[in-house]
Structures are given as structure tokens and as C-alpha cells.
Amino acid sequence: MSARPYKIEAQPLVQRYARGWHCLGLANDYRDGKPHTLNVFGRRLAAFADSTGQIRVVDSYCPHMGADLSTGRVEGDTLVCPFHGWKWDGDGQCQSIPYCKRIPPKAKIGAWRTCEQNKLLFVWHDPEGGEPPESVAIPPIPACESDEWSDWVVDKMVIGTNCRELVDNISDMAHFATVHGAPVDYFANLFEEHKATQLLVGRSARLGDDELIALSTYFGPAYHITEMSGTSGGHPINSILLNCHVPIDMNSFELRYGVIVKKIPGLSEEQNMEIARAYIAQAQAAFYEDVVIWDSKTRIDNPLLCEGDGPLYQMRDWYNQFYLDAADVRPATRARKVFEITVNEGGSVPPLHHVFEG
Known part of the structure; x- marks a missing residue:
């Protein structure tokens, strides 16, 4: 049966x-x-x-x-x-x-x-x-005040769903290969106090020639910064991605996606801008692949998970603290928790205790 x-x-x-x-x-x-x-x-x-x-x-x-x-x-x-x-x-x-x-x-x-x-x-x-x-308090990003980096390029759109669908991505390891064509070798989450961090080591032909390392953190419920490093055309590419939202109502939110790119020494200002624009366009294209999914998916409170999906339920418990009265937030919800998944044993993986120390 x-x-x-x-x-x-x-x-x-x-x-x-x-x-x-x-x-x-x-x-x-x-x-x-x-x-x-x-x-x-x-x-x-x-x-x-x-x-x-x-x-x-x-x-x-x-x-x-x-x-x-x-x-x-x-x-x-x-x-x-x-x-x-x-x-x-x-x-x-x-x-x-x-x-x-x-x-x-x-x-x-x-x-x-x-x-x-x-x-x-x-x-x-x-x-x-x-x-x-x-x-x-929102932490400063020194690159935003440095002449060695490009200015922010920010795009804005309205997404017709509840903003939780966006935040789920911080723990959704499996979608990177399926949606973005970016296989993952190593994936980890750290939840602590008001921050949720993701460390991803993988590959993306779109955003680099070789290994791609992305360290992402939600600072509170709605402001998400990713530090990304890889190579393109033999040049090292370092970028910082902005992914932030503000709810319009319970069924829609305004989303801003932005990128700044570190300039490559030895190249002219025009050459650096050309590389920055190309990289920004590719990064935005990858992000908008998620938007297509959000536009058509349904809300689900009890996702049917399998091994390798990432700690989605633990992430939602962390995220729920922002929707409760401060006095009702359980200490366990804000306590430090680390989860890691090694997909490709042969890939180079930064030691977790070095990345998440302190």
C-alpha cells in the first residue's frame, strides 16, 4: 500500500x-x-x-x-x-x-x-x-568608503509574497545547484543572537572560473550582506552583495539588490568599470532566478525535508524572534548554533572554526 x-x-x-x-x-x-x-x-x-x-x-x-x-x-x-x-x-x-x-x-x-x-x-x-x-547596530563596511571599490549598483523590485520566502535562502543549500547551476562543496550556517550566517564553498561558471567562496550574514530580519571571492578571466574578483527587503504588506515586499566590486590593481579605471559592470550583471541575473521561483511558489509551514537540505526549521526558529514581543523570545532561539554539510569531500574547505570563531 x-x-x-x-x-x-x-x-x-x-x-x-x-x-x-x-x-x-x-x-x-x-x-x-x-x-x-x-x-x-x-x-x-x-x-x-x-x-x-x-x-x-x-x-x-x-x-x-x-x-x-x-x-x-x-x-x-x-x-x-x-x-x-x-x-x-x-x-x-x-x-x-x-x-x-x-x-x-x-x-x-x-x-x-x-x-x-x-x-x-x-x-x-x-x-x-x-x-x-x-x-x-548596522556594522560598517570599510569597502563602501574606499576608492579601491566601485560604488553601489542597486536595483529595486516588488515581490508578491511574504518576505519569509526570501529569508529561507540563508539555509537552503540544495537550490544553488538546481536554480543557479552552482554546485556546492561545503555549506554551513551559524545562528547567534540577531545574526544568521551562511558559508558556502562551491563553483559558478557565471561568477568565476574556479572556486567561489561566499560568506553571507543577515543582520536582523531584513538586511543581508554577502562577501564573495572568486576569479574571472584570470583576475581575482572580490565583491560585496546587498540583499535587503522591507515589507509593503503581509503578501508583498520591496526588495533591493546591490553589488560593489573591488577594483583590480594595474587596470585602468575604464577596464575596472567594464569588469565591474559585467560581474554585477551576472550576479543580478543569478539572483533574479530566485525571484521567478518566489513569484509562483506557495507558502509552506511544514516543508518535507531530506538529508542535505540545510537547517531550515532551525533557521525559521531564529527568524521568528523578530515577530515576537522581545520579552517572549526564548534564550534557546538566540543561542549559538552551528550546522555544516560537506558535499564534495575533495573540495577545499576553510576550517569552520576559523570562519565562525568568536
């Missing part, structure tokens, strides 16, 4: 967005003197740069008569409502009303904490209203 078909389970999504820093792309894109509309976390926000260049994010609907502040204009340190001209600063305070001297005491809108790091803009989200602890 044959076994019954495996039943896919998918519980209804809880209407909640992750606690943590979320990347909104290149910071300088917001310094154009205009307000920017942000449809994130199931709501409408407005971003603008004040007179000092600091980027401010506030709730976008004016509490006076409901106009969308992101369709207004920037004036000094304020965002001016397009409907009646009320002026709101980056702290959410109403600074003036053109036809009234007395500002109502309740004239305040929500203001969101932001930070800039690595030439990127981040916004903090916490459904409990807590401030970001120092332990989750």
Missing part, C-alpha cells in the same frame, strides 16, 4: 511586521529636495532630507484633513502639507499653520528612527515601540 500524499500546511499569517532595521536603499537618493513616498509596514510614510541633509521619516497622512504629506513639498526642515499648508518637522511636530497662530496641542504625527551606514538609509521598526539596542 502506497503512502498517503504529504499534506502541505500553511497557517494564516499573523498581521505583524518584524522588529529590526530595514534598508530603504541609497541614502543620497533621498537628498533631492523632494519628499518620497514609502509604502511599508502596511502603512504610508514620507521621507525627506532636512536642511542639514539628515533624512527624516514621518507618518504621511496629515491628521488635519488626511492629505498625503509625501505629495507635498520640502521647505527648510519641514514637510508642507499640499492641502492646507500645515508644516511638519522630522520629529513629527507641527511647526506652523498659515491661517492660524495657535497650533493645536495634539498636532503631532509619528516620527520614525533612521540611521545611515555604508551609504545606505535604514528605518527602525518595532511593533512595541522600543528603541533599537546598540547590539543590533
Whole structure:
């Protein structure tokens, strides 16, 4: 008698967005003197740069008569409502009303904490209203400030599914060969506190001639950086990949994918740019192969796994901490855990304790 078909389970999504820093792309894109509309976390926000260049994010609907502040204009340190001209600063305070001297005491809108790091803009989200602890600060990437590296090339798209589908990739070893044509010799995950790290050693004809080493880390629920090294055309290629998302609603998210490449000594600026552009195009093409899958797959809470699939359930337990009240997160969820899979015994594998030490 044959076994019954495996039943896919998918519980209804809880209407909640992750606690943590979320990347909104290149910071300088917001310094154009205009307000920017942000449809994130199931709501409408407005971003603008004040007179000092600091980027401010506030709730976008004016509490006076409901106009969308992101369709207004920037004036000094304020965002001016397009409907009646009320002026709101980056702290959410109403600074003036053109036809009234007395500002109502309740004239305040929500203001969101932001930070800039690595030439990127981040916004903090916490459904409990807590401030970001120092332990989750976005780490600096020295290459972003170095003349030895190219500038970020960042692309943006909207994916019509829940953002968990994207985060699953940090533990999905098996898809690299199937989707990307990149066989894996060694694969490991480290989960600890607010970080999830993946170490991959494999081969990719698209991104290098020989062995490819990629060290990837999620810093919180939505900001993912990969340091990648390989060779192309006999030249060593070192790149840093940005993979970040911010939820629009429970069934869609805005995704930004970016790349910077280290310049090769001895080559001209034009030659380096040509290599960088070609490498960036190939890296983006590889990533977009995942996007095709996400666009058509279904959500599954109980994936049927086999040996070699990677620690998907352990990864989801780590990821779930960002959707709970901070007091409800189990210590075991944030405790240090290491998993490794050696696929090709003949491949060269960096010692795990050297890569994941500390």
C-alpha cells in the first residue's frame, strides 16, 4: 500500500511586521529636495532630507484633513502639507499653520528612527515601540568608503509574497545547484543572537572560473550582506552583495539588490568599470532566478525535508524572534548554533572554526 500524499500546511499569517532595521536603499537618493513616498509596514510614510541633509521619516497622512504629506513639498526642515499648508518637522511636530497662530496641542504625527551606514538609509521598526539596542547596530563596511571599490549598483523590485520566502535562502543549500547551476562543496550556517550566517564553498561558471567562496550574514530580519571571492578571466574578483527587503504588506515586499566590486590593481579605471559592470550583471541575473521561483511558489509551514537540505526549521526558529514581543523570545532561539554539510569531500574547505570563531 502506497503512502498517503504529504499534506502541505500553511497557517494564516499573523498581521505583524518584524522588529529590526530595514534598508530603504541609497541614502543620497533621498537628498533631492523632494519628499518620497514609502509604502511599508502596511502603512504610508514620507521621507525627506532636512536642511542639514539628515533624512527624516514621518507618518504621511496629515491628521488635519488626511492629505498625503509625501505629495507635498520640502521647505527648510519641514514637510508642507499640499492641502492646507500645515508644516511638519522630522520629529513629527507641527511647526506652523498659515491661517492660524495657535497650533493645536495634539498636532503631532509619528516620527520614525533612521540611521545611515555604508551609504545606505535604514528605518527602525518595532511593533512595541522600543528603541533599537546598540547590539543590533548596522556594522560598517570599510569597502563602501574606499576608492579601491566601485560604488553601489542597486536595483529595486516588488515581490508578491511574504518576505519569509526570501529569508529561507540563508539555509537552503540544495537550490544553488538546481536554480543557479552552482554546485556546492561545503555549506554551513551559524545562528547567534540577531545574526544568521551562511558559508558556502562551491563553483559558478557565471561568477568565476574556479572556486567561489561566499560568506553571507543577515543582520536582523531584513538586511543581508554577502562577501564573495572568486576569479574571472584570470583576475581575482572580490565583491560585496546587498540583499535587503522591507515589507509593503503581509503578501508583498520591496526588495533591493546591490553589488560593489573591488577594483583590480594595474587596470585602468575604464577596464575596472567594464569588469565591474559585467560581474554585477551576472550576479543580478543569478539572483533574479530566485525571484521567478518566489513569484509562483506557495507558502509552506511544514516543508518535507531530506538529508542535505540545510537547517531550515532551525533557521525559521531564529527568524521568528523578530515577530515576537522581545520579552517572549526564548534564550534557546538566540543561542549559538552551528550546522555544516560537506558535499564534495575533495573540495577545499576553510576550517569552520576559523570562519565562525568568536
